[in-house]
Amino acid sequence: MSTETSSARHQVVVIGSGFGGLFGTKALRRTDVDVTMVAKTTHHLFQPLLYQVATGILSEGEIAPPTREVLSSQKNVQVLLGEVTGIDLQKRVVTSHVLGREHVHPYDSLIVAAGAGQSYFGNDQFAEYAPGMKSIDDALELRGRIFGAFEMAELGAKRGDNVDHLLTFVVVGAGPTGVEMAGQIAELAHRTLKRDFRAINTRTARVVLLDAAPQVLPPFGAKLGDWTARELEKLGVEVQLGAMVTDVDERGLEVKYKDGRVERLNTVTKIWAAGVQASSLGQTLAEQTGAPLDRAGRIGVNPDLTLPGHPEVFVVGDMIALDNLPGVAQVAIQGAKYAAKEIDNRLKGKPAQAPFRYFDKGSMAIISRFRAVAMVGRLRLTGVTAWLMWLAVHLVYITGFKNRVTAVLHWFVSFLGRGRSERTTTEQQIFARAALSRLRGGATDLVSAPGAYDTARQVLDESRRHELEVQALEEARLTDSGARGVKHPASS
Numbered sequence: 013m014s015t016e017t018s019s020a021r022h023q024v025v026v027i028g029s030g031f032g033g034l035f036g037t038k039a040l041r042r043t044d045v046d047v048t049m050v051a052k053t054t055h056h057l058f059q060p061l062l063y064q065v066a067t068g069i070l071s072e073g074e075i076a077p078p079t080r081e082v083l084s085s086q087k088n089v090q091v092l093l094g095e096v097t098g099i100d101l102q103k104r105v106v107t108s109h110v111l112g113r114e115h116v117h118p119y120d121s122l123i124v125a126a127g128a129g130q131s132y133f134g135n136d137q138f139a140e141y142a143p144g145m146k147s148i149d150d151a152l153e154l155r156g157r158i159f160g161a162f163e164m165a166e167l168g169a170k171r172g173d174n175v176d177h178l179l180t181f182v183v184v185g186a187g188p189t190g191v192e193m194a195g196q197i198a199e200l201a202h203r204t205l206k207r208d209f210r211a212i213n214t215r216t217a218r219v220v221l222l223d224a225a226p227q228v229l230p231p232f233g234a235k236l237g238d239w240t241a242r243e244l245e246k247l248g249v250e251v252q253l254g255a256m257v258t259d260v261d262e263r264g265l266e267v268k269y270k271d272g273r274v275e276r277l278n279t280v281t282k283i284w285a286a287g288v289q290a291s292s293l294g295q296t297l298a299e300q301t302g303a304p305l306d307r308a309g310r311i312g313v314n315p316d317l318t319l320p321g322h323p324e325v326f327v328v329g330d331m332i333a334l335d336n337l338p339g340v341a342q343v344a345i346q347g348a349k350y351a352a353k354e355i356d357n358r359l360k361g362k363p364a365q366a367p368f369r370y371f372d373k374g375s376m377a378i379i380s381r382f383r384a385v386a387m388v389g390r391l392r393l394t395g396v397t398a399w400l401m402w403l404a405v406h407l408v409y410i411t412g413f414k415n416r417v418t419a420v421l422h423w424f425v426s427f428l429g430r431g432r433s434e435r436t437t438t439e440q441q442i443f444a445r446a447a448l449s450r451l452r453g454g455a456t457d458l459v460s461a462p463g464a465y466d467t468a469r470q471v472l473d474e475s476r477r478h479e480l481e482v483q484a485l486e487e488a489r490l491t492d493s494g495a496r497g498v499k500h501p502a503s504s
């Protein structure tokens with residue numbers, strides 16, 4: 013275990029390097045504090061573009077720059093890798109782990125921005141066959157599975173097999189992510205890949221978008237939802253509403269429709285884009301404060317985003333349940349900036365701010381190239397105008413100038429041409445998650461325990477030195493005695 017030494021300066025610990033974590037940390041750049049950012053990945057992830065990584069438009073680096081690089085010029089920040097496993101509100105310490113090693117970070121103020129993961133509504137076993145869309149690992153695995161399914165179909169068709177299950181792609185969840193994924197897979201099948209295969213016609217691929225809800229994109233309202241469903245159907249996507257997934261296995265899924273029908277869809281490629289579950293750190297905080305948790309595991313916070321009884325702890329972004337705020341990037345960004353400002357005010361002896369108020373800058377979802385929907389205030393936009401707006405907004409928010417430049421180049425390739433610059437997939441991308449989850453302790457099982465590592469290193473140093481000395485002396489003796497290369501008569 014290692015404990016960070018505390019200094020006289022006010023210590024702020026930030027958990028998470030997503031929208032909340034990054035923007036909160038940046039907002040503290042001029043405040044007289046030391047900031048320690050602890051996050052379980054070394055990158056800042058721009059989740060809204062994950063589907064473009066999964067479908068070969070962008071590379072993972074373009075949407076996930078190293079947090080350390082992004083913050084390199086901010087001198088009051090130290091970026092540390094670690095999965096936070098404990099927060100002790102009484103002792104004011106955060107505990108994190110990396111490959112079995114424990115690290116402890118004391119704080120005076122804490123910003124918790126650990127976000128949310130995928131929810132399988134109590135059926136976590138579905139995850140084995142239907143990956144979600146929350147991380148770079150997810151996107152690369154899906155890329156491997158999607159392009160891999162076409163490869164397997166080509167092989168099967170060459171042998172004369174039925175390959176319908178390989179050419180059927182099912183996306184579960186008709187929110188923005190599901191719509192974007194379904195639209196992109198349809199574009200892949202109908203445009204990008206249509207000339208690349210010999211035994212299959214990729215244009216016959218079946219893309220199904222399922223949702224238990226009665227409409228597509230519920231947060232966008234009925235009108236935009238209906239427009240989106242029609243546009244998806246024009247693209248060749250089958251939209252099935254009132255369709256609840258009741259079981260998932262390697263070869264397909266079972267769907268129960270509103271009228272009571274139960275059907276099985278045979279498909280090897282299933283994508284889970286339904287439901288979110290807030291970080292389990294919410295539960296840790298709720299147990300210590302009595303703050304309520306909603307069904308998605310989001311924690312109820314005070315109007316100033318602090319925890320009941322703990323004004324030094326702020327929770328922001330996807331983890332909070334406050335005034336029905338949506339789980340979108342702007343809620344996390346604005347909340348984190350608010351928390352940073354509050355810390356700054358307190359240190360300067362200024363009065364507290366008014367309660368946190370979210371300013372809704374609008375929402376948008378892309379359906380395919382040149383088709384999107386957008387809501388800005390009372391304005392409702394569809395088609396090319398919304399698509400251009402989407403393009404401009406995402407370009408502004410992608411982190412880093414070089415990423416913006418390369419993203420634009422890749423968009424040219426995919427939207428004006430019919431290519432995809434990032435179609436590389438590997439076997440590991442598809443199978444590594446399942447392999448790691450079968451190890452009892454995941455990746456930790458693959459490395460020696462921290463103590464063993466230290467001992468092994470010392471033993472190795474001394475024994476290896478002795479071995480090298482003996483070897484060198486023997487080499488020299490052989491040369492000096494002229495014995496090298498001379499055959500001993502007994503061995504002939």
Ligand SMILES: Cc1cc2nc3c(=O)[nH]c(=O)nc-3n(C[C@H](O)[C@H](O)[C@H](O)COP(=O)(O)OP(=O)(O)OC[C@H]3O[C@@H](n4cnc5c(N)ncnc54)[C@H](O)[C@@H]3O)c2cc1C
Pocket residue numbers: 027028029030031032033050051052053055057058059060061062063094095096097125126127128145146188189291293328329330331339340341342344376
């Ligand atoms: C596929 C997808 C598409 C989306 N599209 C849009 C969109 O178009 N527009 C929009 O506004 N919003 C969109 N969102 C939602 C938006 O990305 C989130 O609302 C936003 O990321 C929330 O920010 P956050 O800081 O709360 O969490 P996140 O950005 O998820 O960050 C959480 C951070 O915490 C870290 N973390 C988690 N647990 C731990 C732990 N135990 N220890 C250490 N670190 C931890 C994670 O690694 C990550 O760095 C999308 C989300 C997804 C998944």
